[in-house]
Amino acid sequence: MKRMDKSFKVTECVTWVGKIDHELQTFHGDELSTQRGSSYNAYLVRGEKTALIDTVWTPFAHEFVENLKSVIDLKDIDYVIALHGECDHSGALPELMREIPNTPVYCSVNGVKSLKGLYHADWDLHPVKTGDTLDLGGGKVFTFVEARMLHWPDNMMAYLQDEKILFSTDVFGQHLASEAMYNDLTDTSSIYYEAKKYYANIVAPFSKMAKLKLQEVAKMNLPIDMICPSHGVIWRDNPAQIVEKYMEWADDYQENKITILYDTMWNSTRRMAEAIAEGVKRADPEVKLVVKSTSKHDKNDILTDVFDSKAVLVGSPTVVNGILSSVAAELDLIREMHPVGKKAAAFGSYGWSGESPKVLAEHLEKAGFEIVCDGLKVNWVPDEAALQQCVEFGANFAKLVK
Ligand SMILES: Cc1cc2nc3c(=O)[nH]c(=O)nc-3n(C[C@H](O)[C@H](O)[C@H](O)COP(=O)(O)O)c2cc1C
Ligand SMILES: [Fe+2]
Ligand SMILES: [Fe+2]
Structure with missing residues (x-):
């Protein structure tokens, strides 16, 4: 490991290369409070070819690209996957793409619109739909699942067969800075409070669509060993628990309160x-x-x-x-x-x-x-x-x- 390297090995083929932002106190301007900070999770996935899933928020773009260079020769990134156009995940794309301008960027059809609208750049965008796949070789195949309106029209998830990992974009995420990375190593009540706050403040307006999407994904019967959202902890211990919680929250949730x-x-x-x-x-x-x-x-x-x-x-x-x-x-x-x-x-x-x-x-x-x-x-x-x-x-x- 080089001195600058702040990456974190999740599995043999998945390396976290994001940014943990301990200081973040507000998000979306001042519209959302984030007292526990946040993280912008980005992942390198290696088969015979290598894909980078997402980047980090704009202020950390330079730090992100420098750190990435200590993990991989940027020329060895074969694909960029942008699960969501919002700048907390795409913010380092301009700096990264200046270094590797010909690398294809996979995104949803709506992602083409948001990425073009946000960056006005001439990237090689490859729109994909639910069910489309990207084969990295060596048994590492992504299946894409659009997550329209969870919470932007462009959100998309990527399921890595073989490893049984769901890269879930903002869905199942929390504004929570945890150096421990995993749900089983982080205070459970903080995770659940932040996941619920995220749902109530960001996802709840689209609960009807969330419910349909969760049912659709359930019908796909994908075995899931791990959920890697784009904010907060990785759900490694019993990842089904947050899917079940989302199903409850999406269904006109209320407590005796x-x-x-x-x-x-x-x-x-x-x-x-x-x-x-x-x-x-x-x-x-x-x-x-x-x-x-x-x-x-x-x-x-x-x-x-x-x-x-x-x-x-x-x-x-x-x-x-x-x-x-x-x-x-x-x-x-x-x-x-x-x-x-x-x-x-x-x-x-x-x-x-x-x-x-x-x-x-x-x-x-x-x-x-x-x-x-x-x-x-x-x-x-x-x-x-x-x-x-x-x-x-x-x-x-x-x-x-x-
Ligand atoms: C700037 C101001 C505007 C007010 N406008 C009204 C009004 O339009 N109609 C009314 O019934 N009372 C009005 N009041 C009176 C308040 O409703 C009343 O003082 C009330 O008891 C204040 O309740 P509070 O102690 O919870 O602030 C106004 C009071 C203030 C200070
Ligand atoms: Fe978002
Ligand atoms: Fe986000």
Whole structure:
């Protein structure tokens, strides 16, 4: 091993050549929080010929190509496979392709569009479809499986026969920086939280397609010893577990959980939220209950809480005949997740006109929630009687969604 070499041998013929990004705190601009960092997984696969699957995010392009040179003479890369055009995986292609401009790049039909649109480069692109194969010789044959809209039109998976490895692109991935590389060597609850957060925030809008794709892949009966996603740990120990989880998540997932969300200017709506939580607990001591402020807590973690809840209670004071902006923004994120089969109700404090519960209910209905009861509004600061009303409101809601 040369000094620069940061590669990692996965099997005799598969070497990880990606980048572990411990510092990443946000992704997609500031749209997605990534408190546990991430990794951009790229793999060299060697048969008689050699293929490189994916690269890394643009800021690490130079580091990636230099490291790759310490692993392999770039001229010995016979094929590049771009499973997804997004720049967290294709970002080093321009620098790499400058060195090996004639190397064919295999991608999906939609990958041709995204790679051309993103890089405007004259690469030798070879579009492939589900069922197409690429034979590296020595028994190493890839079968491609398109994963359209998981989460871009161009996503594609590659199954390596013989080795029984599924290179699954963003599917089954997690924004998680783990030097340990494998699921069995990394804290399980962190992996599952990040996989679920990834699903809720990135994949959930396309759950219908995810469900169909998972069923299609299941019917192919591919024996899978290992799943190598493009972010986070490699699923080596019982890789079927994450496929099964995805099947549950793609199927209108919910747990026995209620999430209460609110924002407040002068704490009246917060006090309402706390009293409502008290009521929920009294009426259903077994329900998982989460209370979060849309302005103080992380918006993507909140979304993850809503993803596995059966019901939500959302509160905002009335502000200029409407609701607070952090609540509106969170409800917009929630709408993008396309929640199905979840129930909701609204509440809030007001001074004179008191529109917030009605406005919240409209947002919630538009997002796909079923409103199960009238909203609760309290004039100015809640007194003891109003707090008691909140407790009863929470208890009634818990019973309605039980
Ligand atoms: C900037 C601002 C705008 C407001 N606009 C309205 C309004 O349009 N209608 C209304 O009923 N109350 C309005 N209020 C009054 C608040 O809804 C009221 O003070 C409420 O108790 C605040 O709840 P909070 O303590 O949860 O922030 C407004 C208050 C502020 C500070
Ligand atoms: Fe992606
Ligand atoms: Fe990605």
